[in-house]
Amino acid sequence: MAAHAGGLTATDAPARGAVVVRDLVRAYGERTVLDHLDLGLAPGEFVAILGRSGSGKSTLLRALAGLDHDVDGSGEVVVPDQVSVVFQDSRLLPWARVLDNVVLGLDGPQADARAAGRAALVEVGLAGRERAWPNELSGGEQQRVSLARSLVRSPRLLLADEPFGALDALTRTRMHALLRDLLTRHGPTVLMVTHDVDEAIVLADRVVVLDAGRIALERRIDLAEPRDGSDPSFARIRSELLDALGVDRKDTTA
Amino acid sequence: MSALVAQRAGVFATTPRAAATVALPDARPSGVRLGLGRPVPFAAAVGVTLLLVLWTAGSAIGFIDPRVLSAPWTVVTTGAELVADGRLGEHLTVSLTRAALGLVTGTAAGVVLALVAGLSRVGDAVLDGPIQVKRAIPSLALLPLLILWFGIGEEMKVITIALGVFVPVYLHTHNGLRAIDSRYVELAETVRLSRWQFVARVVLPGALPGFLLGLRFAVTGSMLALVVVEQVNATAGIGYMMELARTYGQTEIILVGLVVYGVLGYSADLAVRLLQRRTLAWRRTLEG
Numbered sequence: 247m248a249a250h251a252g253g254l255t256a257t258d259a260p261a262r263g264a265v266v267v268r269d270l271v272r273a274y275g276e277r278t279v280l281d282h283l284d285l286g287l288a289p290g291e292f293v294a295i296l297g298r299s300g301s302g303k304s305t306l307l308r309a310l311a312g313l314d315h316d317v318d319g320s321g322e323v324v325v326p327d328q329v330s331v332v333f334q335d336s337r338l339l340p341w342a343r344v345l346d347n348v349v350l351g352l353d354g355p356q357a358d359a360r361a362a363g364r365a366a367l368v369e370v371g372l373a374g375r376e377r378a379w380p381n382e383l384s385g386g387e388q389q390r391v392s393l394a395r396s397l398v399r400s401p402r403l404l405l406a407d408e409p410f411g412a413l414d415a416l417t418r419t420r421m422h423a424l425l426r427d428l429l430t431r432h433g434p435t436v437l438m439v440t441h442d443v444d445e446a447i448v449l450a451d452r453v454v455v456l457d458a459g460r461i462a463l464e465r466r467i468d469l470a471e472p473r474d475g476s477d478p479s480f481a482r483i484r485s486e487l488l489d490a491l492g493v494d495r496k497d498t499t500a
Numbered sequence: 501m502s503a504l505v506a507q508r509a510g511v512f513a514t515t516p517r518a519a520a521t522v523a524l525p526d527a528r529p530s531g532v533r534l535g536l537g538r539p540v541p542f543a544a545a546v547g548v549t550l551l552l553v554l555w556t557a558g559s560a561i562g563f564i565d566p567r568v569l570s571a572p573w574t575v576v577t578t579g580a581e582l583v584a585d586g587r588l589g590e591h592l593t594v595s596l597t598r599a600a601l602g603l604v605t606g607t608a609a610g611v612v613l614a615l616v617a618g619l620s621r622v623g624d625a626v627l628d629g630p631i632q633v634k635r636a637i638p639s640l641a642l643l644p645l646l647i648l649w650f651g652i653g654e655e656m657k658v659i660t661i662a663l664g665v666f667v668p669v670y671l672h673t674h675n676g677l678r679a680i681d682s683r684y685v686e687l688a689e690t691v692r693l694s695r696w697q698f699v700a701r702v703v704l705p706g707a708l709p710g711f712l713l714g715l716r717f718a719v720t721g722s723m724l725a726l727v728v729v730e731q732v733n734a735t736a737g738i739g740y741m742m743e744l745a746r747t748y749g750q751t752e753i754i755l756v757g758l759v760v761y762g763v764l765g766y767s768a769d770l771a772v773r774l775l776q777r778r779t780l781a782w783r784r785t786l787e788g
Contacts, residue, residue, distance in 0.1 A: 311690055312689070313686055313689060313690065329690075330690070331690040333683070333686075333687070335683070337683055337684070337686075337687045339684060339687075339701070339702065339705070340782055340783070341705040341706065341708070341780075341782045341783075342701070342705070342782075350687075350691050350693070350701060351688070351691035351692055351693045351697060351701075379781070379782045380782075381782065381783075395691070399691070
């Protein structure tokens with residue numbers, strides 16, 4: 247068992263909200279998925295992880311979330327003590343109403359928790375849907391509930407595993423705007439795994455391309471807001487990232 | 501099936517109206533219909549009503565010998581008499597108490613065992629084997645042993661019913677519990693639920709559909725066990741009333757007993773189904 251997020255406290259972190267990954271190795275049997283990886287996130291920084299499937303990006307996220315109990319490995323992971331995870335599927339409990347899903351596992355008096363939950367639902371634009379069942383919501387709405395569930399915990403670190411991967415393009419664009427808005431207000435450090443290059447450029451302060459468990463490219467994104475795909479510098483970054491991903495651009499319009 | 505029918509109806513719904521205004525013939529493409537077609541109104545009551553009609557007619561024209569099967573009106577008047585002199589109520593109370601005690605203790609045991617076996621590898625290793633062995637032995641085959649151990653009193657009767665009840669509750673709850681998506685376990689870990697919160701918020705609601713299915717089997721099982729134990733050295737209860745009637749050849753009282761058992765079993769099942777609808781409302785939105 248590796249040194250683990252759960253075994254460390256925030257006091258080990260250089261600064262509150264910062265993330266440190268040192269010499270991280272994770273392996274499934276013979277196959278090394280993360281190969282002596284080093285990565286640091288400054289407090290409040292938004293880092294997007296790009297990579298082909300099997301590049302280790304989800305393994306990295308799971309290591310940071312402390313969800314890899316049965317995976318062999320070594321190395322050091324330091325994360326803040328308040329971590330929220332947004333999954334690709336909204337992962338709402340189907341037998342719990344929307345508000346109960348948002349406040350799931352919140353400590354403290356129930357009345358306070360529920361008030362905070364209601365406020366979070368207002369923030370994601372779902373006021374009035376507190377008593378709905380998750381099955382009654384659209385995919386985008388479910389993912390917004392999942393965002394509310396993450397934010398109501400006031401996370402220092404938000405881990406997102408292809409959070410908008412299952413949504414249609416229109417809904418995804420709207421979710422990007424919502425997410426940016428929420429992050430400005432709450433200011434957590436964010437690590438988002440995605441396979442969507444444009445999404446990474448639009449949202450992140452820094453993009454890290456993983457390949458075979460190592461960092462193939464790190465790129466700071468210093469474009470002005472709002473970031474526009476038709477901007478030449480946007481396109482330049484996109485080409486750079488696609489090259490690092492080994493994508494033959496004659497075949498793609500991404 | 502009915503969805504298919506409804507869909508067909510929906511697709512063609514506009515055609516006849518268009519035909520009425522433009523006076524065109526109803527020319528749909530012909531095709532083989534393999535579905536069952538429109539549902540029969542009051543389908544559930546049709547067969548039973550037919551049987552009642554045959555029984556009444558057979559008794560009225562003398563085709564059915566009253567010594568073999570009493571006429572329906574005899575059963576009704578006998579039932580009314582038994583209610584009036586308080587005998588039916590007395591026996592019913594005894595039977596209901598037995599069934600309820602057995603059902604409650606058996607269900608509780610089934611749920612607790614399913615939780616222990618379902619939530620821990622050690623519990624599963626220790627408990628599941630013996631319970632599967634117990635399942636292979638019909639509860640009623642244990643009756644001689646139970647009589648030797650607990651005598652012929654109420655204790656033995658309730659225990660026999662509970663033994664028949666706990667197996668389906670255990671089996672289906674355990675199954676429902678193990679079928680809970682591991683993604684929800686992950687979620688519970690990321691929002692840092694304690695073990696008790698995990699059981700209360702994820703495990704129990706997730707296993708509820710399985711538990712309720714088990715409960716339906718359990719209710720039927722409790723009725724079966726009730727009938728058997730009430731005919732073994734009982735001095736009260738619906739089964740005893742029927743046993744007594746047998747020795748005097750009173751088929752009408754036996755029939756009253758059968759009707760009571762039938763009504764009891766059916767209403768208990770109905771109650772569980774109602775409970776299912778109430779507690780699984782989140783799933784009903786999927787089922788429509």
